[in-house]
Amino acid sequence: METPGNLFCVAAPSGAGKSSLVKALLELDSHLAVSVSHTTRRPRGQEVDGREYWFVDEPAFRAMVARGEFFEWAEVHGNLYGTSRRAIEDRLARGEDVVLEIDWQGALQIKQLFAHAVLIFILPPSWDELRQRLRRRGEDGDEVIAVRMANAREEVAQARHFDYVIINSLFETALFDLKTVVHSQRLKYAAQLRNRSQVFAALGLV
Numbered sequence: 399m400e401t402p403g404n405l406f407c408v409a410a411p412s413g414a415g416k417s418s419l420v421k422a423l424l425e426l427d428s429h430l431a432v433s434v435s436h437t438t439r440r441p442r443g444q445e446v447d448g449r450e451y452w453f454v455d456e457p458a459f460r461a462m463v464a465r466g467e468f469f470e471w472a473e474v475h476g477n478l479y480g481t482s483r484r485a486i487e488d489r490l491a492r493g494e495d496v497v498l499e500i501d502w503q504g505a506l507q508i509k510q511l512f513a514h515a516v517l518i519f520i521l522p523p524s525w526d527e528l529r530q531r532l533r534r535r536g537e538d539g540d541e542v543i544a545v546r547m548a549n550a551r552e553e554v555a556q557a558r559h560f561d562y563v564i565i566n567s568l569f570e571t572a573l574f575d576l577k578t579v580v581h582s583q584r585l586k587y588a589a590q591l592r593n594r595s596q597v598f599a600a601l602g603l604v
Contacts, residue, residue, distance in 0.1 A: 400514070400592060401423040401490035401512075401597070402490070402492075402493040402592045402593045403489060403490035403492065403493050403495050403496060403593070404490075404495040404496075404516065404580075404583055405486070405490060405496050405498070405508070405509050405512050405516065406430075406495070406498065406515070406518060406579075406580060406583070407497075407498045407500050407504070407505040407509075407515055407516070407517050407518065408420055408497060408498065408518045408519075408520065408557075408576075409499075409517070409518070409519050409520070409551075410519060410520035410566075411470060411522070411546070411550035411551075411554055412475075412478070412549075413528050413532040413546065414520045414522045414528065414531075414581045414600065415522075415531070415572065416453055416499055416520045416523065417450075417499060418569070419564075419566065419569070419572055419573055419576055420432065420499050420521075420576075423573065424497070425474055425578055426431060426573075426577065426585050427580065429494070429495055430495045430496075430497055431489055431494050431496050431497070432483075432496070432500050433482065433485050433489070433496050433497070434448060434450070434451060435454070435479055435480060435482070435498070436451065436453075436454055436459060436462065436468075436470075436478075436480045436482065437477055437478065438453075438454060438455060438478040438479075438481045439452070439453070439475075439477035440453070440478075441453055442535065444460040448526045456478065459471075459478050461478070466483070467480075467482060467483055467484070468481055468482065468483060468510055468584055469481045469482070469486055469507070470503075470504040470507035471504070471512060472492065472501055473503050474501045474503070475546070475549065477506075479504065480571040481500065481504060481508070483567065486498075495584070496512065497580075498560040500552055501553070502519070502559070502560075504558070505517050508558060509537070514588065516574065516583050517559070517567055518561065518563075518564050518579055519555060519556070519557040519563050519564070520529050520564050520572070521565045521566065522550075522561055522566060523567040525547070525550075528547070529543065532547070546597060550571045558572070560581060562579050564576055564579075569572060571572070581591055590602070591603075
């Protein structure tokens with residue numbers, strides 16, 4: 399599916415800093431919009447319905463799957479997550495750039511639908527640091543953290559399928575790297591051709 403807008407998919411294991419990095423990026427880049435995913439998990443901390451996620455129960459989620467309302471969906475840590483088809487299509491068609499916070503399964507599904515989607519994986523600097531970040535978050539008990547750490551090993555192994563890998567050792571450096579990826583993608587020939595087709599036509603390049 400060819401669209402004038404760019405699509406960025408950011409994935410990471412829990413605790414690697416994906417949400418914080420994307421939030422900071424959105425504050426710096428007014429041309430980037432986030433697509434809010436649907437999930438069956440319960441809100442955490444100060445999360446608000448429609449801001450971090452659309453929180454729905456499992457029957458409602460399954461009904462949306464049956465109606466074909468998701469580009470992709472997957473089960474992660476026992477909860478269901480899905481990306482709205484309409485929200486993505488409308489924004490990309492208008493030439494907006496969209497970023498998805500998504501799990502690796504969803505990112506690879508998106509890549510099959512959008513060949514020009516840019517897949518970005520956020521890695522922790524070490525397993526010990528990832529464990530400490532999960533503990534500092536204060537949202538999960540030891541048993542849940544153990545499960546997340548076990549799942550993280552499978553998730554991290556998928557990084558080789560992504561276009562870019564950012565190691566989040568220092569937040570400011572990782573944010574700079576993420577901004578660089580987004581800006582570089584916008585300047586690629588194919589991306590400029592999709593987004594600025596009138597200029598290319600006027601110059602006789604198409």
